[in-house]
Every structure is written in C-alpha cells, then in structure tokens.
Amino acid sequence: MTHDNASVDSALAYVDKRQQQFLDELFELLRIPSISTLPRHKKDVRRAAKYVAHKMEALGLRKVKVIKTEGHPLVYGEWLEAPGKPTVLIYGHYDVQPVDPVELWNSDPFEPIVRNDNIYARGAVDDKGQMYGLLKALEALMRAYHGLPVNVRLLIEGEEEAGGNAIEAYVREHPQKLQCDVAYIADTGMPAPGIPSIVYGLRGIVYTEIEAKGAKHDLHSGEFGGVAPNPIHALALVLAGLKGADGRITIPELYSRLKPITPEERALWDRSPVDKPALLKHEMGVDVLPGEQEIDPRERLAARPTLEVHGIRGGFVDEGAKTVIPAEAVAKVSLRLPPELLPKDVLPLLRQRVAELCPPGVTMTVRETHSGEGVSVPLDNVYIRAAEQALEQEWGRPPVFEREGGSIPIAALFSEILHAPVVLAGTGLPDDNIHAPNEKYHLPNFYHNIRQAVRFLDILGHDPAVLARPGRMSASASNGSGKGEATTAKAGARAGVNTKAATQP
Ligand code: BES
Ligand code: ZN
DSSP: OOOOHHHHHHHHHHHHHTHHHHHHHHHHHHTSOOBTTOGGGHHHHHHHHHHHHHHHHHHTOEEEEEEOOSSSOEEEEEEOOOTTSOEEEEEEEOOBOOOOSGGGOSSOTTSOEEETTEEESTTTTTTHHHHHHHHHHHHHHHHHHTSOSSEEEEEEESOGGGTOOHHHHHHHHOGGGGOOSEEEEOOOBOSBTTBOEEEEEEOEEEEEEEEEEOSSSOEETTTSTTTSOOHHHHHHHHHHHHBOTTSOBSOTHHHHTOOOOOHHHHHHHHTOOSOHHHHHHHHHTOSOOOSOTTSOHHHHHHTSOEEEEEEEEESOOSSSOOOEEOSEEEEEEEEEEOTTSOHHHHHHHHHHHHHHHOOTTOEEEEEEEEEEOOEEOOOOSHHHHHHHHHHHHHHSSOOEEEEESSOOHHHHHHHHHSOOOEEEOOOBOTTSOTTSTTOEEEHHHHHHHHHHHHHHHHHHHHOHHHHHSOOHHHHTTTSSSSTTSOSSHHHHHHTTOOOHHHHOO
C-alpha cells in the first residue's frame, strides 16, 4: 500500500458517520456489570468477554478466542495480513471496579446515559469506552482500506481491576504468539480537555492486607480492658507509624533508591499548560495538598512512593454500642511505587517495618494481595514519534508528555517479555471519577480516542517520512533525562531497538 491521504480521511469519515452506532454498541457493553473483584459477577465478566470477542469477529479480526484462565477470560484476536508492516499489540481491559457506595451515583452505574456531553457509567472511561474505541478504530480502517495498514494482535483482559495474574501467566507462557513491534494502550488520561497526552511513566503497586490478631477470642472491655491487646488500636499505631504527618513513609530505603528527577524532565513537565496544583485542589474539593510539602506535587503524584490505607475491618461497626475488645482486625494497605522500586524488594521492607511497629500482645501478618511493576517508556523511538504526530493531527496541538500515578501491571511485562515499547495514549480527564461514583467519559474524547488511534495506525503503516523525522523527544527531553532507559535492566538493554517501522514501510 502506498501513502494515501484519501484513505485516512475515509477511515475518519467512517468514524464520524457512525458516532451514534458506536455509542449504542458501547452502551451494550457498559450495561454488563463485569466487576472482576466480586465473585458473584463471574458470569457477567464472562458475558462481557464474549461481547468483546463477538465485536472483534464482526469487524474482521482472525482467530478470535475467549481464552479460559484460572481467573477471568482473556480475549484474543489478530489480523496479520500486512507483510513488512509493523505489528501492533493492542491491550485493554473489559472489567470494571465495584460501584459502592452506589447511593452516591446520580444514575444507575450499569444503565449508561449521556448528560452534558458525558457518558456516565461504571467503566465508561476505565476502560470499556477507551478499549472499545480501539476496536472501532480497527473497524473504520478495515472498512476504508479493505484491510489494515499494519498487523495487529489484540489482547483484552478481564481482571486488571482485581490485580489478577491470568494475563501475566499467558504473556509469560506464549511470548511467541504475541510477537509485536509495539504495544498500544488507551487506559490513561490527559491533563485537561483539548490537551492530548502521551504517558511515559506509570507507578507500580504492592497491595496488602495487614492482619492483626490479639486475644484468642473477643473480650469484654470492662473485664479485660487495661490488660488486653487491642488489634484495632495496634493497627492504628502501625498505620500512623508507617507514614508520618509529613507525608513520608518511614522506610528510608524507599527514598534512597529513588532516581532523582532531572532538570530536563522537569522542563518536559513545564511544557504542560495546566496548573496542576490548582486542578488537583479543585478536583478534590480541598484547599491544601497534604503530603511532602517540600516536593513538587507533580512529582508526588507520579514519581514518589505512596502508602495508603483503603479500608479497616474489625470490631463492632453496627448501629448502637457494644463494649467489645475485638480479637482481630484487618487493614487493606497499598504502596504505589515509581518504576525503580520493585514490589519484590519493597514487600520485605514493609513486613519488617510492620513488625518493628507492632505493639506487644498482637501479632501481625502482611499478606500480599497483588502487585505489579511500574513502567518507564523510552521516548526516543519511532512509535512515540508516530503517536506524537497522530495526536497533534487529531487535536491541533502537540501532546504533553506526562507520568501518571496509576498502575497498569501488564504494561511493564510487554517491555520485559515481548521487548516491545509501549505507547500509552489515553483520553481520560482528571474529573472522570474513575473508581468512584459517577464515573464518566467525555463524549468528544470517546471519538477523539478512536480517531487518534486511526491516525496512529495509519502513520505506522503508510508514512515512513513521518517516522524518519526526528521527534521532539529525541531532540530534547530524552537527552540525559533517564527516560531512554526502560524500567528494568533487561528492558533497558533493548530500549530503542524496535525501529523496524522506520525502515520497512
Ligand atoms: N486505568 C487505570 C490506571 C490508571 C489510572 C492509569 C490513572 C493512569 C492514571 C487502571 O485501570 C487501574 O485502575 N489500575 C489499577 C491496577 C491495580 C488494581 C493493580 C490501579 O491503578 O489501581
Ligand atoms: Zn483501567
């Protein structure tokens, strides 16, 4: 195929003409309550997998399969009929977070509705809306080109939000089946409406339950109070001890291993037109940003470790009063980790610190629920350049380059195991309420996401000139900023090797 502007225009026109139809199809997917962490929704999760598979088949992908796993199914599809063109692995997830507290939703989380140009539903933006958009981008290209400009493989998972490891096991077992030059993911955000973003870093996570046990059974607080261990109070002491009022986690190794932010990287952040602290305060409805005051909030959000308590269970929480000293209590605690801090190194440090802080008479066990490594994307490669071009064409302004604080555990494995650089180009907004009541997806961004993916794939398949041109990133920020190095030593050795598309198309 030769470069043909008419083709990309006709694919974009296809998207524009079918806006309502794409939205209706997304609504069908959004109506399926595929909450991966709640066992009672197992069948719904499966139904969502089948819906995605069905749509992949309908658009013309080959070898579409719902793959059974120990957890929730994976959905795979491919189209490999563009010899000599790059192969793009498209990843997304069809599972969603729980909806509680459901009474805070203004409409049913599983009955999508458009209000004020926003789609409201659980999973609207994270990630059904964004993932489904990528399928629609392929459909548009398929219809306009009677084929695709590049090869694609799709791997869509159903337990991202639950920290499941089915996809990790699959990627580790079948690297040859997933061979690709680049992975493309739309599951991140942009800083403000109209400001497109390429995310070049994500944090990892270690999610744990700290279980505290005291007496062998519950006790009367009058009969035993004064001599009894109280696991809830012990947990409170430990939680308060793990992170001080100054926002610093009391595990010094977490900080001594951090890579400093270079002036070049800070300059990259400064290119963003968004006043991040003001935006954050507005979004949270607070007028202070607690945490390490001496550290730039942008750094705290993405490049510093965090420790957060998600919930505490134990004792008597019903109406009324009960004078009990509980025998046990549990806290759910996670740490977000910049890519240079690995969960396997941090977990033992956490265990040791909890043991040090635990008061006498109580025993504490730190159980790992799940974990995933952070991601650091080298920016000086042709795929980032193609994405930069695609986003600039779509939005009429160049993208900002940002690190985000959330985690997409499989992204690190794509570079480690498949040796593929990752392009993270999502279209979520800071006020999309992901994981919270009233999750939404800005409707124009639903279509922008489809159109920017169309452009990206088109550029990779058709426009070697764009790919050969030096990108902004190779000229500036990646010089000495550390971003040319990938997360792990292994991945680092491969940074920038996947340049096939520069020479082949
Ligand atoms: N889409 C998010 C990840 C994300 C959030 C990226 C915000 C950038 C900004 C993803 O679906 C998610 O929420 N992941 C979980 C993973 C965890 C359960 C292992 C997360 O980050 O909590
Ligand atoms: Zn997501």
